[in-house]
Amino acid sequence: MKKIFKGLICAGLVGAIAAGTLGAAGCKKDSHRDPESSPLRLAIGACDEKFNPLYYTSQNDGIIANMTQISLITADAGGKLTVGENQPTVALDYLETYYNAEGVALATGNGREVNALPGGNVNGDVNGSTTYEFLIKNDVKFSDGVDLTVMDVLFNLYVYLDPLYSGSNTIYSTKIKGLQAYRQNLPGAGEDTNLSTTEFYIKAQERVNQLILWSEGEIEIDLNDKEAQTTKDYKTVTELYEKELTADWNSIVTSWSETYKDYYFTEAWQAFYFMEQAFEEQKRPNDNGVLVRFKDENGKYPTELDPDVKTGEISLRGQMLISAMQDECTEAKIDEYIAANPGTDRANAMLTLQRNYAIKYLHTSNTGRSNIKNILRYNTTASSAVEAFMQDEITNAQKGKEQLVKNIEGITVSRSNQFNGKTYDEEHDILKIEIVGVDPKAKWNFGFTVSPMHYYSGTFEGKNYVQEAMTQYENGTVYTENATEFGVKYSDVNFINNVLANDSKNGVPVGAGAYKCCTYNYSSTGVDSHSFFYNYMAFFERNTYFETVGEEIENAKIKYVTYKVTNDDMIVSSLLTGEIDYGEPIAKSDNQTACRSLSQITYETGGYGYVGINPKYVPDIEVRQAIMMAFDTADIIEYYGDSLVNVINRPMSNTSWVWNYVDQPKTPYYTPAETAQNIIDHIESNGGWRFRNGSWIHEDGRRGLSFNFVIAGESTDHPAYAMFTHAKNFLEEAGFSISVGTDLKALQKLVTGDLSVWAAAWSSSIDPDPYQIYSIYSNASSTKNWNKDGIVSDGGVKFPKEYAIANEINERIIAGRQTLSERRRSEIYGKSEGDSMEDLCALDLIMELAVEFPTYQRYDLCVFNGNVLDRSTMTEKPSHNMGPISELWKVAYL
Amino acid sequence: MFKYIVKRLLLAILILFGVSIILYVLIRCMPSNFLRDQYIQARANYGVDTSSEEAKAQLERELNGILAPYGLADDSFWGIIKGYFMWLGRFLKGDMGISFQHQNAPVQTVIGKYMWLSFGISFVALLLEMAIAIPLGVKCAVNQYGKLDYVATVLCMVGIAFPSFFLGNLFIKWFAVDLGWFETHGLTSGIMGSEFEIFIDKIWHLILPMTVMVLLSIGGLMRYTRTNTLEVLNADYIRTARAKGLSEGKVVYKHVFRNTMIPLVTQLSFTLPTLFGGAMITEQVFDLPGIGNIAYKALLNGDVFLAMGYNMFLAVLTVVGILFADVMYAVVDPRVKLGK
Known part of the structure; x- marks a missing residue:
């Protein structure tokens, strides 16, 4: 037994040594590698394994999918649009043209600069249009040898613009002419829709008439039958009427004293009731005995709610309305409201209670059976109901699968050998996209990848969509307005799930990119989702048709590439250890030190870090400003290291072209507080808070300033953590109560606007237009984080300062979208003319709003084995637009 | 015995029923729900307003429509009970539901796909553990209070005390980063070669995680073996065997060892669930595509049916393991009678 035991130990030791030797052999850091047999090993984060270029939603899935793709257009390292023979793009050339409302061309652009035409200008015309033309390359092939044609481009467009598209591409937000009609399946829909001529309008009107007949007692409906159409319509009408009342209240609440200055009203609700005809004017018989409205000796019109000048009485009806309102707005109810809505002052609380009651009273009074006919005849609700019912009819028609609008008017194809003043040896297809108005950043929506129609589309319910589309291409129909086949079945979720995004296509992406998928043993045959993404690794092989993408494009130098999932x-x-040859660890000085034996490249990243403060939870602007004064960005510099981070003083990336035209501010917008007393003084001098005996008290009765600072994620290893901790200590000296913590669900809460103070980072976008985040017309989830709806919806009652600032910001944003001149846009965004609100630029106004405190702009760190990879084959001057290995096909071993 | 097994199986059904209720309620109480979170995110990406009361009500209606077929729409007490019975009805028909984060693949398919790697690692680790811990435990007991006993005891205590993530990261630092003998994570290097070479490559990647698992579990088994052996060594029949003149080797390895194996066999029967259940933390540290790692992600992301299916799978294995342990006890020890 002893011998056996010893033998086992020896065998174990030998095995371990052998394995270690094997391992060491496999782990050898080759100084020279054969590009034809030694794969380039890259790292990637966790994947959802949905590698469909049309439908991926995770960024890492997109990186994997896009290894096999090329795009219609691309951007160079400087962020300028670029196409051509030496670019991996489908477009050979590009032209944008700006027209005024009369159709006269004002300016043209090549994606890099805009030039005014004779008699034109570079401002575009919001009432005009813009066309984007793409000259499609000939003879480009996908990795399976099939030709890439304009039909593939159209296929991709129609997938992204389908009403049921659910991927991450947002091209549907572009105002392409005819797009709304296509997506809604409503002929003529758009800005100039004349709805009255459609059959749906007639059906909608019939439904309204049914309710009127019921109201007049001509027919009966059973309101208990929830499934009956008339019951549903009645419910819709009552909901629309409530919206109308709310809109009316919002319009009257700030203007009633001027609008009704000839009346004796003393509060907004009285004017509101009068406007909604809840009571009438007092009338007197004239000499002919006819009741007429009259002005009393004070020159004002009395109403049933006002004291009769002669008798001093209010009508019974008026007395009832007044009493009811008084009962609704007692001191106790106001206190109750304030307790439920901290940050509200008494005046606003009373106003809100009055509003809620008045709307409820009118709604109840007027939506009964006998009165609803009046709403459906005379009120705004009448037209809203017709529109709503029309939309319902359209949806029902779509359920019947009848596609009424078969193509998008603004997307057309032609063929020519002439383009943008040049003559080519052979004809090319030209894709033209027309949008309504002018939008400087719309062109970036056309940077989508072009996936093969013959692979992603197919046969469904007996129809071969690929064949139908190619037939129209070959017989020339695609060049006419009768083109209707693009390889996509309109608005059909089964087509998407079973054809476009079925399991096999989600697992293996195909395209015309530098690489194609292969199996884990580097074979091109038998590639499926299991063999391609194998044990958390993705395997790629050189696409030998990639050189067809351009005359100056060559096939990839390194034959095989693998991506390994790496935290x-x-x-x-x-x-x-050499498991990966190239990686992008977090750019910290610790990581730089750890990787000192390897080659490194750093460049400024496109996005930037910030701290967000939501007015929904921190309603006082001076308090938000004071919190910002407590932040010290030096803590973030310490986290990353001096050479790997820059301070940023305005909410715009340092890498934006805006700073090419205007000077970047070198100092913070809010002077950092040196002592806690600075914080106290700032708050006291700008609002109603007072610091007494170590506590904060507001003149409206609120007490205490207590907030939670959140770091997204589960770890406090975050650049903002130290800054938050120091700010907490500082603010607590100034009487605040602050807690600092992490939140695993923080990113989800950002989507719903449920965080009060948090640290996060914006990713980069090529165009600096802040519409999505800061326009009052934007519906993006990012607007919840500055409580846009809360600030704007009540006309500035609760947030008067923020309301004014938000409107100014919006004006700047709209102005920036209405010119094509980068210099002018830069001035609008980044150059203030003075200190008054009218003179501030957009970025200074955003700082004034005190909802976003920019903290840092870090660098990206790229580390690679310099003994293996040839640095000279990587991007010479990488940037956030083009990383060191963005042109992976050019990268070579030493 | 047969009656005993039948009785235990019937009891097992009741136990599993109770366990399934507790599991379902706990999983439903998790803050995350994959389907709900993805839908809200998709609507936000789409620019759909969700801030007004009406929009929130509309969102809830849509979510109800999506979640109701799965019994996940209603988070109230009765809603959870209703959802549970919907799940139970499907489960009894062999349908464990679908995994939302694995492209709606059936839960059985996902578990079947990832389970075998975990089983392989755990099984080999178990064999190694037994091969090292049992002889070592016997040796330590025979040489009680000797040098080997003390050294082995201390090392085993250290092994028991170390958390797996700590030891795992330590091994990565020493053997992968510093010495360069192994890779830091993953199951494959992506080498070019034949299937056999790829297989060896995978074995090489599994050495570190298996070593961690073996080292952490040796301590417990070794101490258990040692204790049982000491008990048997002090028995009368062992004194008799020695008195008869048998060699020490025969006494220990023929008489002592056999009797020590009785409780060991039953102890090892309890390891059945761990063989298939995966080592959640070890798989995470080494980023192995095993069922433990998948189950952890399911719990984190709120993939309700996968989390439920995995835990029920473990529950079934545990119940079966316990039953197996009891039966084995009767098999190996003729003194034990079941069912009386």
């Missing part, structure tokens, strides 16, 4: 905290270790 962020393992990237440095993986680089040091």
Whole structure:
């Protein structure tokens, strides 16, 4: 037994040594590698394994999918639009043209600059249009040898613009001419829709008439039958009427004293009731005995709510309305409201209670059976109801699968050998997209990848969509307005799930990119989702047709590439062990030190870090400003290291072209507080808070300033954590109560606007237009984080300062979208003319709003094995637009 | 015995029923729900307003429509009970539901796909554990209070005390980063070669995680073996065997060892669930595509049916393991009678 035991130990030791030797052999850091047999090993984060270029939603899935794709257009390292023979794009040339409302061309652009035409200008025309033309390359092939044609481009467009598209592409937000009609399946829909001529309008009107007949007692409906159409319509009408009342209240609440200055009203609700005809004017018989409205000796019109000048009485009806309102707005109810809505002052609380009651009273009074006919005849609700019922009829028609609008008017194809003043040896297809008005950043929506129609589309319910589309291409129909086949079945979720995004297509992406998928043993045959993404690794092989993308394009130098799923905290270790040849660890000085034996490249990243403060939870602007005064960005510099981070003083990336035209501010907008007393003084001098005996008390009765600072994620290893901790200490000296913590669900709460103070980072976008985040017309979830709806919806009652600032910001944003001149846009965004609100630029106004405190702009760190990879084959001057290995096909081994 | 097994199986059904209720309620109480979170995110990306009361009500209606077929729409007490019975009805028909984060693949398919790697690692680790811990435990008991006993005891205590993530990261630092003998994570290097070479490559990647698992579990088994062996060594029949003149080797390895194996066999029967259940933390540290790692992600992301299916799978294995342990006890020890 002893011998056996010893033998086992020996065998174990030998095995371990052998394995270690094997391992060491496999782990050898080759100084020279054969590009034809040695794969380039890259790192990637966790994937959802949905590698469909049309439908991926995770960024990492997109990176994998896009290894096999090329796009219609692309951007160079400087962020300028670029196409051509030496670019991996489908477009050979590009032209944008701006027209005024009369159709006269004002200016043209090549994606890099805009030039005014004779008699034109570079401002575009919001009432005009813009066309984007793409000259499609000939003879480009996908990785399976099939030709890439304009039909593939159209296929991709119609997938992204389908009403049921649910991927991450947002091209549907572009105002392409005819797009709304296509998506809604409503002929003529759009800005100039004349709805009255459609059959749906007639059906909608019939439904309204049914309710009127019921109201007049001509027919009966059973309101208990929830499934009956008339019951549903009645409910819709009552909901629309409530919206109308709310809109009316919002319009009258700030203007009633001027609008009704000839009346004796003393409060907004009285004017509101009068406007909604809840009571009438007092009338007197004239000399002919006819009742007429009259002005009393004070020159004002009395109403049933006002004291009769002669008798001093209010009508019974008026007395009832007044009493009811008084009962609704007692001191106790106001206190109750304030307790439920901290930050509200008494005046606003009373106003809100009055509003809620008045709307409820009118709604109840007027939506009964006998009165609803009046709403459906005379009120705004009448037209809203017709529109709503029309939309319902349209939806029902769509359920019947009848496609009424078969193509998008603004997307057309032609063929020519002439383009943008040049003559080519052979004809090319030209894709033209027309949008309504002018939108400087719309062109970036056309940077989508072009996936093969023959692979992603197919046969469904007996129809071969690929064949139908190619037939129209071959017989020339695609060049006419009768083109209706693009390889996509309109608005059909089964087509999407079973054809476009079925399991096999989600697992293996195909395209015309530098690489194609292969199996884990580097074979091109038998590639499926299991063999391609194998044990958390993705395998790629050189696409030998890639050189067809351009005359100056060559096939990839390294034949095989693998992506290994690697957590962020393992990237440095993986680089040091040689498991991966190139990685992008977090740019910190610790990581730089750890990787000192390897080659490194750094460049400024496109996005930037910020701290958000939501007015929904921190309603006082001076308090938000004071919190910002407590932040010290030096803590963030310490986290990353001096050479790897820059301070940023305005909410716009340092890498934006805006700073090419205007000077970047070198100092923070809010002077950092040196003592807690600075904080106290700032709050006291700008609002109703007072600091007494170590506590904060507001003149409206609120007490205490207590907030939670949140770091997204589960770890406090975050650049903002130290800054938050120091700010907490500072603010607590100034009487605040602050807690600092992490929140795993923080990113989800950002989507719903449920965080009060948080640290996060914006990712970069090529165009600096802040519409999506800061326009009062934007519906993006990011607007919830500055409580846009809360600030704007009540006309500035609760947030008067913020309301005024938000409107100014919006004006700047709209102005920036109405010119094509980068210099002018830069001035609008980044150059204030003075200190008054009218003179502030957009970025200073955003700082004035005190909802976003920009903290840092870090660098990206790229680390690679310099003994293996040839630095000279990587991007010479990488940027956030083009990283070191963005042109992966050019990268070579030493 | 047969009656005993039948009785235990019937009891097992009741136990599993109770366990399933507790599991379902706990999983439904998790803050995350994959389907709900993805839908809200998709609507936000689409620019759909969700801030007004009406929009929120509309969102709830849509979510109800999506979640109701799965019994996940209503988070109230009765809603959860109703959802549970919907799940139970499907479960009894062999349908464990679908995994939302694995492209709606059936839960059985997902578990079947990832389970075998975990089983392989755990099984080999178990064999190694037994091969090292049992002889070591016997040796330590025979040489009680000797040098080997003390050294082995201390090392085993250290192994028991170390958390798996700590030891795992330590091994990565020493053997992968510093010495370069292994890779830091993953199951494959992506080498070019034949299937056999790829297989060896995978074995090489599994050495570190298996070593971690073995080292952490040796301590417990070794101490248990040692204790049982000491008990048997002090028995009368062992004194008799020695008195008869048998060699020490025969005494220990023929008489002592056999009797020590009795409780060991039953102890090892309890490891059945761990063989298939995966080592959640070890798989995460080494980023192995095993069922433990998948189950962790399911719990984190609120993939209700996958989390439920995995835990029920473990529950079934545990119940079966316990039953197996009891039956084995009767098999190996003729003194034990079941069912009386």
